[in-house]
Amino acid sequence: xxxxxxxxxxxxxxxxxxxxxxxxxxxxxxxxxxxxxxxxxxxxxxxxxxxxxxxxxxxxxxxxxxxxxxxxxxxxxxxxxxxxxxxxxxxxxxxxxxxxxxxxx
Amino acid sequence: xxxxxxxxxxxxxxxxxxxxxxxxxxxxxxxxxxxxxxxxxxxxxxxxxxxxxxxxxxxxxxxxxxxxxxxxxxxxxxxxxxxxxxxxxxxxxxxxxxxxxxxxxxxxxxxxxxxxxxxxxxxxxxxxxxxxxxxxxxxxxxxxxxxxxxxxxxxxxxxxxxxxxxxxxxxxxxxxxxxxxxxxxxxxxxxxxxxxxxxxxxxxxxxxxxxxxxxxxxxxxxxxxxxxxxxxxxxxxxxxxxxxxxxxxxxxxxxxxxxxxxxxxxxxxxxxxxxxxxxxxxxxxxxxxxxxxxxxxxxxxxxxxxxxxxxxxxxxxxxxxxxxxxxxxxxxxxxxxxxxxxxxxxxxxxxxxxxxxxxxxxxxxxxxxxxxxxxxxxxxxxxxxxxxxxxxxxxxxxxxxxxxxxxxxxxxxxxxxxxxxxxxxxxxxxxxxxxxxxxxxxxxxxxxxxxxxxxxxxxxxxxxxxxxxxxxxxxxxxxxxxxxxxxxx
Numbered sequence: 001x002x003x004x005x006x007x008x009x010x011x012x013x014x015x016x017x018x019x020x021x022x023x024x025x026x027x028x029x030x031x032x033x034x035x036x037x038x039x040x041x042x043x044x045x046x047x048x049x050x051x052x053x054x055x056x057x058x059x060x061x062x063x064x065x066x067x068x069x070x071x072x073x074x075x076x077x078x079x080x081x082x083x084x085x086x087x088x089x090x091x092x093x094x095x096x097x098x099x100x101x102x103x104x105x
Numbered sequence: 106x107x108x109x110x111x112x113x114x115x116x117x118x119x120x121x122x123x124x125x126x127x128x129x130x131x132x133x134x135x136x137x138x139x140x141x142x143x144x145x146x147x148x149x150x151x152x153x154x155x156x157x158x159x160x161x162x163x164x165x166x167x168x169x170x171x172x173x174x175x176x177x178x179x180x181x182x183x184x185x186x187x188x189x190x191x192x193x194x195x196x197x198x199x200x201x202x203x204x205x206x207x208x209x210x211x212x213x214x215x216x217x218x219x220x221x222x223x224x225x226x227x228x229x230x231x232x233x234x235x236x237x238x239x240x241x242x243x244x245x246x247x248x249x250x251x252x253x254x255x256x257x258x259x260x261x262x263x264x265x266x267x268x269x270x271x272x273x274x275x276x277x278x279x280x281x282x283x284x285x286x287x288x289x290x291x292x293x294x295x296x297x298x299x300x301x302x303x304x305x306x307x308x309x310x311x312x313x314x315x316x317x318x319x320x321x322x323x324x325x326x327x328x329x330x331x332x333x334x335x336x337x338x339x340x341x342x343x344x345x346x347x348x349x350x351x352x353x354x355x356x357x358x359x360x361x362x363x364x365x366x367x368x369x370x371x372x373x374x375x376x377x378x379x380x381x382x383x384x385x386x387x388x389x390x391x392x393x394x395x396x397x398x399x400x401x402x403x404x405x406x407x408x409x410x411x412x413x414x415x416x417x418x419x420x421x422x423x424x425x426x427x428x429x430x431x432x433x434x435x436x437x438x439x440x441x442x443x444x445x446x447x448x449x450x451x452x453x454x455x456x457x458x459x460x461x462x463x464x465x466x467x468x469x470x471x472x473x474x475x476x477x478x479x480x481x482x483x484x485x486x487x488x489x490x491x492x493x494x495x496x497x498x499x500x501x502x503x504x505x506x507x508x509x510x511x512x513x514x515x516x517x518x519x520x521x522x523x524x525x526x527x528x529x530x531x532x533x534x535x536x537x538x539x540x541x542x543x544x545x546x547x548x549x550x551x552x553x554x555x556x557x558x559x560x561x562x563x564x565x566x567x568x569x570x571x572x573x574x575x576x577x578x579x580x581x582x583x584x585x586x587x588x589x590x591x592x593x594x
Binding site: 015016017019056057058076081082083 | 224227467
């Protein structure tokens with residue numbers, strides 16, 4: 001393992017196309033490691049950040065936020081890393097990406 | 106060379122050998138035809154302004170493919186800033202031409218095809234995106250104008266392409282050869298088609314799996330063998346054939362719409378960017394439509410700026426500018442126009458990066474933008490006609506104003522304020538007439554209605570894109586039907 005600090009960064013939730021809270025709970029259940037919350041003023045860099053953007057704008061995806069984790073998985077509405085998925089498929093797609101980042105082949 | 110001059114562009118058109126019909130006759134030397142030249146002038150303005158340092162920031166961009174400075178009309182948007190600048194550029198062109206300047210459709214097609222081909226390749230293992238990048242480099246390096254070609258003839262609207270009695274009602278592949286495809290069909294309402302160097306064809310709508318032959322996207326030069334063009338009529342179009350220019354209203358510029366027939370046209374494989382991938386037709390159509398609906402928040406606003414100016418001018422020439430109801434009507438025109446602009450900016454600012462790397466507008470807000478554009482120019486036109494007065498539609502012809510005997514009498518009784526020459530009032534009234542019911546109304550009104558999709562098309566998209574479930578839950582929470590987890594104190 002290269003590191004196992006996984007955190008979630010929420011967008012502001014003004015116009016959600018997906019249910020971010022529900023997605024977070026599903027990720028907490030399915031991720032191989034404990035999942036924390038990334039905050040703007042975190043001092044220590046996370047190993048994997050999962051951005052939970054409620055819509056395609058992904059306004060939380062800024063340079064300042066990106067600096068808070070070494071690797072990012074971006075959920076923006078019903079897309080994961082810019083590829084569209086059904087909402088029901090998002091959690092599994094994120095978990096799989098996270099596994100690969102934590103245990104690179 | 107990446108930036109053409111307007112003269113070079115016009116010279117390119119003169120080299121084209123196309124089959125163009127107008128009023129039942131084959132048109133030779135169409136570039137200097139009085140009915141066609143105004144639309145060429147409008148397109149030429151997109152080249153002219155790019156040469157001017159005063160407009161460079163909007164009119165040019167840096168290519169992500171080559172690093173060269175290019176005309177923004179050939180650019181693949183690389184940021185939300187680019188999306189905003191696109192709208193501003195279109196507003197500028199609308200102000201400078203007062204008409205549909207025709208080059209937007211190609212730009213919108215480039216961006217949609219670019220990001221859709223990337224995602225087709227990711228799923229199907231095809232190589233369309235690479236081909237399209239090579240095509241884009243060619244377009245950018247030569248500063249070409251490309252017609253973005255989507256709307257089919259469509260036949261019976263209750264039937265899908267594969268169900269039509271005439272399968273050619275939607276453009277389709279009729280033959281696949283080792284070196285390319287042969288296509289047949291007709292695309293309508295093609296803005297600026299014969300003022301273009303190339304055509305980029307896209308499917309018209311979402312297609313079923315069985316409709317593979319209609320799922321085609323490709324590019325060809327305008328003068329490809331087999332292409333037949335028929336010039337579309339516009340209201341008051343033959344005024345351009347009359348000896349004078351004042352009665353045209355807009356004496357420099359105009360629009361153009363062409364019925365474009367593909368009569369068994371060959372397309373080499375290197376110019377084919379979709380062949381049968383019906384599962385990506387919805388994406389391509391929605392993204393192209395989204396970009397083009399964004400465009401209207403720029404171009405029609407620019408034309409609207411000139412109409413507002415014309416309304417203000419005619420109010421002054423009439424001696425009515427201080428009347429409170431006139432001022433209020435002009436305020437209302439401004440309100441409507443800036444609302445359209447706000448929508449264009451909003452869908453741009455809320456844009457996002459695609460997997461291909463170029464940026465896509467916020468689709469919901471782009472559809473809101475266009476839905477407003479289907480209405481507000483009509484109200485602005487009504488207000489402009491209200492302010493202009495009835496002489497707008499009863500004024501004698503230019504020839505009567507120029508008549509040696511009655512001309513002075515016509516001018517005398519056409520004068521409103523004595524310090525404003527009759528000719529100024531005549532010209533301004535003709536400009537308002539042009540935009541609100543003449544040939545300019547084709548672009549300002551009916552194109553606002555139907556261009557980039559008719560009103561119902563946006564309503565369908567709005568209904569798909571708005572999360573009503575979430576909004577319902579908001580209300581249910583606030584009225585106590587659902588638990589309010591936010592109120593913890």
